[in-house]
Amino acid sequence: MKKLLILLIAIVLIISCKSNKQPETDTKPIVTASILPQKYFIDRIVNGKIDVNVMVPEGSDPHIYEPSAKQMKDLSNSNAYFKMGHIEFELAWMSKFAALNPSMKIVNLSKNALLIEPENLHDDHDHEDHGHHHGVDPHIWSSPLEVKKICKLLVENLVVLYPDYKDEFETNYKTLISEIDSLDLSIKEKLKTIEGKKFMIYHSALAYFARDYNLEQISIETDGKEPSPIEIKNIIELAQKENIRVIFVQKQFNTNSAEVLAREINGHVVQIDPLGYDWMQTTKLISNEIALIYSVE
Ligand SMILES: [Zn+2]
Numbered sequence: 158m159k160k161l162l163i164l165l166i167a168i169v170l171i172i173s174c175k176s177n178k179q180p181e182t183d184t185k186p187i188v189t190a191s192i193l194p195q196k197y198f199i200d201r202i203v204n205g206k207i208d209v210n211v212m213v214p215e216g217s218d219p220h221i222y223e224p225s226a227k228q229m230k231d232l233s234n235s236n237a238y239f240k241m242g243h244i245e246f247e248l249a250w251m252s253k254f255a256a257l258n259p260s261m262k263i264v265n266l267s268k269n270a271l272l273i274e275p276e277n278l279h280d281d282h283d284h285e286d287h288g289h290h291h292g293v294d295p296h297i298w299s300s301p302l303e304v305k306k307i308c309k310l311l312v313e314n315l316v317v318l319y320p321d322y323k324d325e326f327e328t329n330y331k332t333l334i335s336e337i338d339s340l341d342l343s344i345k346e347k348l349k350t351i352e353g354k355k356f357m358i359y360h361s362a363l364a365y366f367a368r369d370y371n372l373e374q375i376s377i378e379t380d381g382k383e384p385s386p387i388e389i390k391n392i393i394e395l396a397q398k399e400n401i402r403v404i405f406v407q408k409q410f411n412t413n414s415a416e417v418l419a420r421e422i423n424g425h426v427v428q429i430d431p432l433g434y435d436w437m438q439t440t441k442l443i444s445n446e447i448a449l450i451y452s453v454e
Contacts, residue, residue, distance in 0.1 A: 184208075186319065189235040189254075191247055192219055194298045194436040195266070198308050199239065201333045202315060202326050210235060213246065218409045219295075219432070220245045220381070233258045236318055239311065242267030243295035264314050269306045270297050273364050299431055300365035301341045301440060308333055340437060344370060344444040351451045357396065358405040359415040362431040363443065372447065377404065383414050389421075396422040403450045405429050405443075 189210040190196050196209045203209075210231045213219045223246070224232075232238070232254055240247045242265050255263060273294040297303045312330040316323040352371045356363075361376035377384055377392060384392065396402070402424030406412040412426060419426045427446050433439045 187231065187235045188237045188239060188315075188318075189232050189261075190239045191241050191244055192298075192432055193434040194432065194439075195239055195241065195307075197434050197436045198304070198311055198333070199315070202308070202312055202329050203319075203322070204325065204329050206322050206325070207315070207319065213432070215434075216409060222246045224250065229257060232261075235261050237262040237264060237314065239264050239266055239314075241295060241297065242270070243272075243293040243297070245295070248292075262314070262318065264310065266307045266310050267293075267297050267303075268310060270303050272297070273368065294361070294364045296362045296431065297365055298436065299363045299440075299443075300369045301337050301344065302369050303365055304436070305334060305337055308337070336437065340440060344440075347444055347448045348372065351448065354451055355395075355399050355401060356405065356447050356450055357392070357401055357403065358407075359412055360407050360410050362407055362429075363405075366440075366443065370444075377415055377418060378410075389414070389418065392418060393421050396424070401450060403427050403446070405446065407431060 185206065185208045187208045187210050188199065189212060190199060191211070192213050193211055193215065196211045199207070199209045212224050212228055213222050235258060238254060238261055240251060240263065251263070255261070275292065298307065308330060312326055315326050319326070348370050353373070355373040355375050357375045357377065359377045361374060361378065363374050367374040375392070375395065379388055402422060404415045404419050404424060404426050406415045406426050406428055408428055408430055409432060415426050429443050429446065430439055431443070
């Protein structure tokens with residue numbers, strides 16, 4: 158009888174503990190990530206078993222973004238926060254996120270990345286501008302090789318958080334990695350004849366992609382600001398010398414100066430979306446567009 162009583166108390170305790178953690182009993186566990194490509198990687202691994210809350214919504218600029226009150230509330234229900242690592246809003250907000258939900262596990266997805274550090278630090282600059290020349294280039298997810306490391310960290314942490322799904326998550330992870338490997342091979346094949354070539358982009362979102370496929374990224378923006386007249390002149394001369402007629406722009410950014418430049422070099426603007434959800438498709442499109450720059454001679 159005594160044993161039964163203890164058992165009953167234990168069961169009541171377990172149930173109350175559980176309902177404490179998850180007020181709405183039929184909701185899925187939640188993890189939070191910063192940007193949409195991360196949600197894609199997590200969704201591919203968890204296949205609907207876990208909900209993914211994204212802090213920077215579609216169309217927002219993660220360098221200057223501030224989370225809403227509702228997002229802060231969703232964050233407080235998250236078991237983990239997967240940060241990209243070096244995005245401005247993460248640097249500004251992470252300590253507040255951690256304070257809001259102290260039991261939330263914070264995982265840095267660029268922990269194993271081969272980071273692109275700033276070439277020279279301008280410490281006399283004010284730190285309020287949009288760009289990220291002050292620190293590490295944050296756009297790590299533009300490189301498939303770096304994304305493989307990100308996905309490895311994701312699966313390692315997700316199986317610890319949700320051990321019931323270990324086998325399923327690891328199987329999904331392996332499928333994802335083999336798709337990334339195929340993508341990497343097809344990009345290498347596509348870009349092999351243009352090794353060492355330059356491409357132009359308004360905002361420097363493809364530095365890791367450029368590094369890993371032996372290309373050179375020329376960004377129009379300098380220090381997160383519109384280029385000066387002398388910089389514009391230099392870019393036009395470079396474009397003419399290298400016969401570059403394409404300028405990539407990102408839909409999150411104002412692209413007036415890119416349009417003006419494109420007219421000056423008798424070229425055109427091509428919109429890409431490195432912050433889009435479907436990373437696999439986005440990366441494929443970006444590599445196609447880069448290959449196209451040099452395909453018409
Ligand atoms: Zn950026």
